Amino acid sequence: MPPISYSVTETVCCYCGVGCGLHVQTLDGKVLGVLPARSHPVSQGKLCIKGWNAAEFVNHTDRLQTPLVRVNGELKPATWDEALELVSSKLTGIAQESGPDSLGFLSSAKCSNEENYLLQKLARAVIGTNNVDHCARL
Amino acid sequence: MIKTEKLDQAFVGEILAEPGGEHLLTCWSCGTCAATCLVRRYDPAFNPRLILHKAGLGMREAVLSSAEIWQCSACDACYPRCPKKIHISEVMKAIRAVAIREGYERPGVVAQVDVASCIACGLCVAACPYEAITLEMSAHNGTSKMAAQVNRDLCMACGICNSVCLSSSITVEGHTDERINDDLGLSPRLQLGTAKDTAKVLVITCNWCLHALSDVSYAMHPPEGVKVVNVPCSGRVAAVFLASALQRGVDGVLVVGCKEGECHYKQGNALERGRVAAVQDLLDLLGIERSRVQFAWLGALDRGQFPKLVEQAVHDVQALGPLNWGSEEARQDAR
């Protein structure tokens, strides 16, 4: 019998700013589920409903596997370069045409502090707008 | 007129040879069974005396092709009253066995299993009064898994299996949880109920315990604040039903079943009585008055008593006042 690979990875929940400790269980490389990290100083073995389901998206059928670009009203797979090129040209175009304040930037609790910092830097320094807000306000 | 060419003595022989069918010819057609029969009360087409008589004459086709041979629910109300001590439900079983051999099938609705959600725990197998369910390897998603399987020819569609299944993976069309909820006006959307002076009481009665016409018409036109719904057997009412009803603006629930020994489906009423007692215990632990959930029985000799039962329950619940679980105090405290 080949060796069983059951492993538990201690990680941090990505759904909000509290950062509860998660134990993600994997069996043969596939995510089995989530357990609360019992000895985590912040969460102390407890989770909210989002934390309990934090690993659901990993193997979900709806999960995006490639960037998608809308062509003639239909979403079509694209490369990262194509997608980023499109986003960059559109954003710059709108900023030039209607002014930087016609754009808004929404950051996310799922992102790290560093990623959120980069986003607001993009908004303020690159595009030139103060229209920065957060997904919690949606 | 019975045509003698259609009489088949071999048919009689087959029934006699079948376990349970030995006493077919002992019957002297007195009709006591037909007079007692609970099924006959609702469907006059069902006549156990006539079935045994026809079978005893050898009327093979007439008997085997009839829908009536499948209707006996083995409540055995007739058995203790039969002067010849024939276990009539066993004779019915024997006739069915012959029918199955000839390719006949029970008509109508039977319990169905949702193989995807069935976890093969075996609770329904233990609960079925007719031993109609077994655990088998069943096809699922290109592979197979253990799941409950219903023997169509034994199932009486009482729904007791549905009531014990923790995930309602076995259901009977016509009285699913959703349909009963709908009938009770308990839509899934949250209802706080409007404050009124009358207590809101749900009454769930079994099909068979309303013996008098006055009982039946009262059930169809109950007083204000009372909602009455029918299920095939009081045993159909799952414990979670009782608890769940209380969250939708209802102040009390009354389940009415047949008297001890008179259950159409053998033990459904006893099961429900035990269940209600268990739910009452839990409610009591939580500080909710026991008499908000009640079980009462209506026997064959209790014709016309249904209104009294309902009125008593309403009176009891009214005296308790509305069920006000989510008090403002508790909410404040929690903050």
Place this chain on the structure above:
Amino acid sequence: MLVDEIRSVVKDKLEGLDGVVALAEEQGRITPHLYTPGDDLSTLTLGPRYPLALVLRDILKRKPDLRLGIVARGCQERALIELANWRQLSLDRVVVIGFPCSAELAAECRCALPYPNEIAAGEKVEGVQDRLLEEFRAAKSREERLAFWQRQFAKCIKCYGCRTICPLCFCEKCAMEQETWVTRGRLPVPFPAFHVIKAIHTAGMGKCVGCHACEDACPANIPLSLLYALLRQDLRSLFGYDAGLQRVGKPPVFKITEEG
């Protein structure tokens, strides 16, 4: 030390098994772990109370052919036995490496049997007589009980932790998630149908083994194990049944048609 003795027993047993489920401690972090033959066992810890039976159950569900061991306290062994009674596990493929709980933990859990049937090391301590039912009823009038539970359940955020962590909650389609039974969209819950269903389906069915995993997982610190312990006492006095105490084969709820 108890843990050293257990480690050497595990090392021994691993020879004939595909793995042993236990708790591991590394740099202060405690995680469930599957030790396989040849692994270094120095990280193995007996740890706090933890629903290891759940971990074992989930692994065996996906790989039923494995022969696994488990380092188990009394409650976890009882959970496994009860899972077998409900046909969710085959005990033939499981080897229990039992160890006793300390007297302190037994007192905290109000546990009458703080040890499994057989222990691989250590000494069984006496259980605590839990007179909870009488004390609770005596201490609190109906109104006080109501106020107590109202306050407790008002804290519930419906995280479903109590259900997900319970070793004996194994339904694919959970009744607590069905809108037919539990209304959606309001917190605090206007009526604890959620909790009543959980209580009926676990403790009420004779499945609850009192492992306290639910309470440990509750972010609102609702004393769930108190409610379930009260129900279990009821079941004990009515049917003489205690979950997982013996390979009963038929918990009382299965004897419906016999007893009525």
